[in-house]
Amino acid sequence: MDEDLNRTVSAFRKVVATLKRGKTHERLTEAAGVRLDRPDVEILVHLLDADEPRRIGAIAEGLQVESPHVTRHVAALEQRALVERVRDPDDGRAWRIALTEEGAEVAGRCRQVTSQWFESALADWPAADRAELTRLMEKLSDDVSAHLKSLR
Amino acid sequence: MDEDLNRTVSAFRKVVATLKRGKTHERLTEAAGVRLDRPDVEILVHLLDADEPRRIGAIAEGLQVESPHVTRHVAALEQRALVERVRDPDDGRAWRIALTEEGAEVAGRCRQVTSQWFESALADWPAADRAELTRLMEKLSDDVSAHLKSLR
DNA sequence: TATTGTTATACTCTATAACTATA
DNA sequence: TATAGTTATAGAGTATAACAATA
Numbered sequence: 001m002d003e004d005l006n007r008t009v010s011a012f013r014k015v016v017a018t019l020k021r022g023k024t025h026e027r028l029t030e031a032a033g034v035r036l037d038r039p040d041v042e043i044l045v046h047l048l049d050a051d052e053p054r055r056i057g058a059i060a061e062g063l064q065v066e067s068p069h070v071t072r073h074v075a076a077l078e079q080r081a082l083v084e085r086v087r088d089p090d091d092g093r094a095w096r097i098a099l100t101e102e103g104a105e106v107a108g109r110c111r112q113v114t115s116q117w118f119e120s121a122l123a124d125w126p127a128a129d130r131a132e133l134t135r136l137m138e139k140l141s142d143d144v145s146a147h148l149k150s151l152r
Numbered sequence: 153m154d155e156d157l158n159r160t161v162s163a164f165r166k167v168v169a170t171l172k173r174g175k176t177h178e179r180l181t182e183a184a185g186v187r188l189d190r191p192d193v194e195i196l197v198h199l200l201d202a203d204e205p206r207r208i209g210a211i212a213e214g215l216q217v218e219s220p221h222v223t224r225h226v227a228a229l230e231q232r233a234l235v236e237r238v239r240d241p242d243d244g245r246a247w248r249i250a251l252t253e254e255g256a257e258v259a260g261r262c263r264q265v266t267s268q269w270f271e272s273a274l275a276d277w278p279a280a281d282r283a284e285l286t287r288l289m290e291k292l293s294d295d296v297s298a299h300l301k302s303l304r
Numbered sequence: 305t306a307t308t309g310t311t312a313t314a315c316t317c318t319a320t321a322a323c324t325a326t327a
Numbered sequence: 328t329a330t331a332g333t334t335a336t337a338g339a340g341t342a343t344a345a346c347a348a349t350a
Binding site: 004005006007008009010011012013014015016017018019020021024042049063064065111114115117118119120121122124125129130131132133134136137138139140141143144145146147148 | 156157158159160161162163164165166167168169170171172173176194201215216217263266267269270271272273274276277281282283284285286288289290291292293295296297298299300
C-alpha cells in the first residue's frame, strides 16, 4: 500500500525533474520557434486553455502563483504584442488579459510542441493505457487540489 | 488523441503547481518535525531510496541537477550531522555520502509524511486505480527519460 | 474602505565557469 | 592530464511587503 505510493511519488518526482531541466524548455520553445521563458509560456498556454480573456488575479490563481509575478510577465508579453488588455464585459471598470492573434498562434505552437513531445514519448502505448493515464491524471489533479483546500 | 494528451499535460501541470507552492513544502516538513529546504529533503530521500552511500556525482545525476548544487547542500547536511562522508568501497581514494542514523530517521519521516499526504488525498480511490496509477506513472517516467535520451 | 493590481525588494533554487586536488 | 569535486558567481523564478488606483 504505502510502498506503492512511495513508488508513485518517486516516479512522479522523476518526471518532474526531467521536464524541469533547463534544456527541455529550451528545446521545446526552439521547436515552437519562439524565445520565451517558462512563465511566459505558462501564461500564454493558460489563456489559450481558458479560451477567453482573464483577469490578472484569475491567471495567478489558475497558475497558483502570486499576482505580482503575473503582472510582470504580462507586461512583457504585452510589449511583445502577444497579449493585450481588453475591457471586462462583466465589470466595465476592470480589464482582462487577452491573447492577440499572434499570441494565440504562439500559444498554440507551444502547446502543440509539448503534446507532440509526449506523443513521441508515449508512441508505444496502447490506446487503453493512454486513456487511463488521462483519466487518472485528471482525477489525481482534482483530488490533490481538493485535499489541499481541505487542509486550510 | 492529441486532445487527450493536452488534457493529460494540463492535469500534470496542475499537480506540479500545487505541490510546488511554498506552503506545501512548509506544511510537510513541519509535519515531519524538521526544518529543511526542498533540495535538502530531496537529497536525503534520494539517499534513503538508494539505500546505500552514493557519490556526489551519482546523487546529482539521480536528481538531474548539476554537482555544485549537491556539493552545497551536502555540506549543509553534513554540518547538521544528517549525512557523513565515508570511504568508497569500490575506490579507496573516493568518498561517498551516507545518511547518519539521524539523517535516515529524518529522511524516513519526510518520505512518510509525503506518502501519507497522498494517502489521504487518494483515500477514496479503489485499489485497482491506485495500482494503475503506480504502473502508469512508472511507465511514464521510464518512457519520458528514454525519450529525452534519444533526442540527444 | 475593500478590492485589485502594481512597484520594489528579497529569497530560493539551480546553472555556468573557473579553479583544485588527486591519482 | 583526466576525473571528481569545489568555490565563486550569476540568472531564473517566485514570494512578500508596501503602495496606488479605482470604484
